[in-house]
Amino acid sequence: MNATASPTYSFADLRRQQAFMRLWAARLTGTAAQQMLMVAVGWHMYELTGSAWDLGLVGLYQFAPALLLALYAGHVVDRHHRGRILAACLAVQGLVALVLLAAVMWPAGAADSRGLLLGLSLVLGAVRAFQMPAQQSLTPLLVPPAMLPRAMAFSSAGQQAAVIGGPALGGLLFVAGMGVVYGASLLLFALACVLALLLRYAHTPPARESVTAATLLAGVRFIWQRKPVLGAVSLDLFAVLLGGAVALLPIFAKDILHTGAWGLGLLRSAPAAGALLMSIWLTRTPIERRVGRTLLLAVGVFGLCMVVFGLSTSFWLSLAALAVSGAADMVNVVIRQTLVQLETPDAMRGRVSAVNGIFIGASNQLGEFESGATAALLGPVGSVVAGGMGTVAVALAWFRLFPALAQRDRLSAPPAPR
Structure with missing residues (x-):
């Protein structure tokens, strides 16, 4: 092959690649720490109270501050260095892990209480209001638009590997005690914080802009005016709000599938295992046609898959159902996130990502509360089966409610007619 046909890379391209890999490593370690922390908090709460309602409250207490701060967080992310914001968020979560470590090591156990877990859940929710838009809006700064679908899939592969490894490692470390899990989370948060502080990219502070209702709601208006984007993010909201079963996994592990903490770790990891395999596939063969229908x-x-999981009494069938659900959800994540980032100018990415974060937070944290509340009324099996059926109904309804999304062929926007 002629040497001139080989691609050439400038020093700037190399620095962008290095920065992207640092971000990837920070997300990998930070996500592993978050997952270990949340597995520990969920098991910790259920050990203390044995209540599905309290498991739901952990999700609600994380969602409430994230919702209240989301729009302001997006404004902050669009004005300041996103890498430093990410580092600060990781540092605060490390402090939460440190407090919980001290609580379980307290000689008399006085600080080891339901109220402490709920209070720290508020802190975690507030922090993630800033972390999610900062983290999501960094990737488009570090890769060219043509490579964004592959970069999103590659980032998701690393994140899902952490979602697998974090709970699985956390479940194993429970053998040595809950304090060991909190200590390992603390170390991983510290490493992720250092990696985020090392991120370098061209950052030009925007002109000073006062905080007004118009600036805070700019991301909301942007999404509302773009129906394919609105359809994609609202679909994720309702699907995971109804179909999520994460908050109930301690109940399924202990009372239905009759496993211990190790089984809970595997159940938490199973969706991520399927998602990891799917993200690797999408990195090599990105979805290029019929993206709306595929979503x-x-x-x-x-x-x-949630219906199958809810009805299953076999541990291995439950793992398989969760793994397939994770693979399907990864298709949703990659298409949705790439669609949002490709259609959003950089000056708006923080605020748009913050609004997207509200939808994601509602589908995750509020979904955990919904699962706990419906489980208190219908039982855990009834809650998961009803939620899965509701998710299927939402997917069918969106074909009709958002035809522009259902008919979307490619991720990039079609050229405007002349």
């Missing part, structure tokens, strides 16, 4: 079908498959 809606993937959400429908996710709902069906």
Whole structure:
């Protein structure tokens, strides 16, 4: 092959690649720490109270501050260095892990209480209001637009590897005690914080802009005016709000599938295992055609998997159902996130990502509360099965409610007519 045909890379390209890999490593370690922390908090709470309602409250207490701060957080992210914001968020979560470590090591156990877990859940929710838009809006700064779908899939592969490894490692470390899990989370948060502080990219502070209702709601208006984007983010909201079962996994592990903390770790990791395999596939063969239809079908498959999981009394069938649900959800994540980032100018990415974060937070943290509340009324099996059926219904309804999304062929926007 002629040497001139080989691609050439400038020093700037090399620095962008290095920065992207640092971000990837920071997300990997930070996500592993978050997952270990949340597995520990969920098991900790259930050991203390044995209440599905309290497990739901952990999610609600994380969602409430994230919702209240989201729009302001997006404004902050668009004005300041996103890498430093990410580092600060990771540092605060490390402090939460430190407090919990001190609580379980307290000689008399006085600080080891339900109120402490709920109070720290408020802190975690507030921090993640800033972390999510900062983290999501960094990737488009570090890769060219043509490579964004692959970069999103590659980032998701690393994140899902952490979601697998974090809970699985946390479940194993429970053998040595809950304090060991909190201590390991603290070390991983510290490493992720250092990696985030090392991020370098061209940052030009925008002109001073006062905080007004118009600036805070700019991301909301942007999404509302773009129906394919609105359809994609609202689909994720309702699908995971109804179909999520994460908050109930301690109940399924202990009372239905009859496993211990190790089984809970595997159940938490199973969706990520499927998601990891799917993200590796999407890194090599990104979805290029019929993206809207593929997105809606993937959400429908996710709902069906939740029905199977809810009805299963076999540990291995439950793991398989969760793994397939994770693969289907990864298709949803990559298409949705790439669509949002490609259609958003950089000056708006923080605020748009913050609004997207509200939808994601509602589908995750509020979904945990919904699962706990419905489980208190219908039982855990009834809650998961009803939620899965509701998710399938939402996917079918979105074909009709958002035809622009269902008919979307490619991730990039079609050229405007002349």
